[in-house]
Amino acid sequence: MRYISGNFMSATIENSLLDVFKQGTILTTHVFVYYLIGLLGVALITMVIAYFHVKKVQVMAKDNQARLESLVNVTNTAIWEYDIKTDSLQVSPYWSKMLGYHKGTFDKLDLDSYRILVHKEDWRKFERAFDTVKSNRDVLYNLEIRLKNYDGDYVWVKQIGNVVKRDSQNQPLTISGFQMDINDQKTIEGRIKSSERLMQYIIEHNNAAVAVHDTSMNYLFVSEQYLKQFNVEEKDIIGKNHYEVFPDIPDKWKKVHQETLKGKVFSNDRDPFLRTDGHTDWTRWETRPWYKEDGTIGGIIVYTEVINAQLELEEQLKAQAEALHTEKMNAEATLMSIGDAVISTDNKGIITGFNKMSEAITEWKAEDAIGTPFESVFVIINELTKEPFKSPVKRVLETNKRVELENHTILITKNNKHVYIEDSATPIEDQNGNLNGVVLVFRDVSEKVRLSQNLSIEKQRLSRVVESTADIIFEIDKDKRFISVYGRGLKKINHTAEDFLNKTVLEVFGKSGKQRDIAYSHALNGTTTTYQWDYKTKDNTLYFEATISPIFDEQDAIIGAVGITRDITEAKLKQKEIEFLSYYDHLTELHNRRYFAQAIAKYDSEQQYPLGIMMIDLNGLKILNDAYGHNIGDVALKKVSKVLKTNASETDVIARIGGDEFAIVVPLTNEAYLDDLKDAILNDIQKTEVENVTLSLAIGHALKKSHNEAISEIMKAAEDTMYKRKLSEGISARNNTIRAILKTLTDKYTEEKVHSERVSQICRKIGEALQLRSDEIAELEMAGLFHDIGKISIPDSILEKPAALTHEEYDIIKSHTENGYQILRAADEYSDLAIDALYHHEHYDGKGYPEGLKGDSIPLNSRIIAVADAYEAMTSNRPYRKALSREYALNELKKYAGTQFDPKIVDVFLKTIAETLENEKLKINNGKSH
16 A cells, blocks of 8 residues: 555554444533543542542642643543534634634534535545434544645544433434544645555656556557557557467467466566567566456456666666655555654652553553653654653743643653653643643654655656656646656756746746647647647757646646657658658759659649649760769769759759759740740850869750640650760760860879870870871870770879889779770760770780780780880889880880780880981980970
């Protein structure tokens, strides 16, 4: 049990009074007072009627009467008596004090006056209970109701009574009873219940997964976390069999389930769970049966929680939970014996009275305590300092004033037990005002203290949980004002809890909080609501999802609402990214082919005719990619997209529909507009360059004027026009691109320009010496000029490196032959030169690259370029060395004739060309021509 309903009155006193009321004993008011005081432990004064004078008896009676009235005044129990015939209610002075009124305010009441004090929701309950007691001899009046105190607030009291006087016809004349203040207990119980409801809500939304099954293992209920953890939908599993939903479940679990259905409980604090992706989660799980009202097993409950990062904390919480359980069990046992105790002393502090509850609390027997100094029996210390408190009896005897124990008072019992108590001590005076002794009324409040401590610990635990969460947890009252806000998520929106407290969401966020304000209203009307909202920071926008649910009190009245807010920014941005990628080209940020197809379908209607379709192709993109890499090709595509966006109107749909293909959909247009748009695009593209290459576009367009024309035919017509222009303009564009690439290379590296020109001249001389045809000589000369164009793709750091190349760098250098081949073969004018460039580093003995060709299988032009290239390179300056002498270069050609070089070409070169080069001053001296 989490708590036990009831109050802290003495079980012994209450039971004794109930026995009296149930017996129907008719007592006079005077005798009833004597009887009550006797139950509280004050020694009864026996009236000795024998040999003494009547005057002496009267004096003794007055003295005893003063002592008894003093005891009644200090007890925490109020006495009342109701006269049915006169409709008058008499109460003891403590009755008024209990409600905070001045002494004597309610010495006498009728039921109409009493009704003003009773809470309107409790009046009918009071009337029914009172009428039942009046009409039924054996029924005891026992009721908990709320009465209005002096400040206008209502406090809980417990009233017990019965008919104590009847007439000759057995009709009730008088009802008497007593009243106790139980407001503290009711307040604590309410707080505990509220805390439990709030904890239940948070548990439902924490990381634990809960599933409830019937005896056939069909799903009856699953928590939200269960759905997420096992990636299922509630609609797909509720009502279905567990083994149908998870057909691959191991037999181990089936055995556990069947044993649980027999009444057994299984659990594991650290159990590995292997997921389908190979990842292992450590889990804490438990299966236990649940029972129907008739006590039979109705099914099982399965609880699963992933505890990867929480094992150590779990162990701590487990230890705390066990300790708390032990404390609760102790508290339950203690609660059964809690009540008021009364001890009286004489004016010297010697105990003269000791009731049953005093025995129970102090563990002293009355016969042992009476006659003993009060301080020997009643030992109290400060809970915090462990220092002894001064005796309350001594304090009263010294001051002749009523005193109350300080806070944190602990009573040490006879058996050295420590008991938390609350008490008050009051002087006993005779009719002349002389101090005759002290009466002490106290109660064991250990359980009350423990409940308060547990509540404080529970609040701290709850506070730490919600403060550590990455979410935002908040609670609002019935006026939609924040009463608590927790969580690290507050930092994301640059707020603290203090920014929210006692404010509405509109006061915190202004107009942007309107949607949330509506959700709060739904929750306060009893509806759990999930909603999304966003928060704009200086740099970006954050997206949140929240759920808010109502909170109920003991009477199921809504007293507020609690909500949890989660950051879903990452998921939201991924969703937007997916949507963007679905309809946009990530490189150019134009619409993609998918969107283009949808736009065609959308605009293909009578309302959009005439509908224009423009098809566009970027000439020479492959050459740019081969020469400079795809990064430069991407730059060209971006520049084309910019030109298209600059010239098209806002209503036009521009899309990239292929690698180098673009399209524009133009609704409600005409031929003149399409011609003007094409001219504007071509005019701008002629001014656009990438790496010295002027970009070129082939454009075709067509117009759909009615629904009788198929849109596919219109698109085909536009494509046909585009391809015709690509054929006529593309050749020129590609040739220009090749020349631009060579210019870029030679402008960037002066040595390469000189080298290409010299190799071209030497090739022409060798061709003439070999008596080739004039057209063959011209092609050979051109091949010598373009043979190293592939070096445009080699990094500068390698081409200009002054030291020897690494193996990796040399492999990169060797790729220039294939790069040159790819560049040259893309242009019609230079396609024949591609083979010559590809093989000019092949060796006559087959040990060259890129394919290891041998002898005459190497094209003639490539063999000629190899000799010219080697001679020119040796006699020119290089980043890694100075130019070698003419004699050295000629000797190298001789040396490697037949291995690296074609021996016939070397022979021709040595006999005819070398001397000619010397005579014509064509040799290279320090990298400069003369």
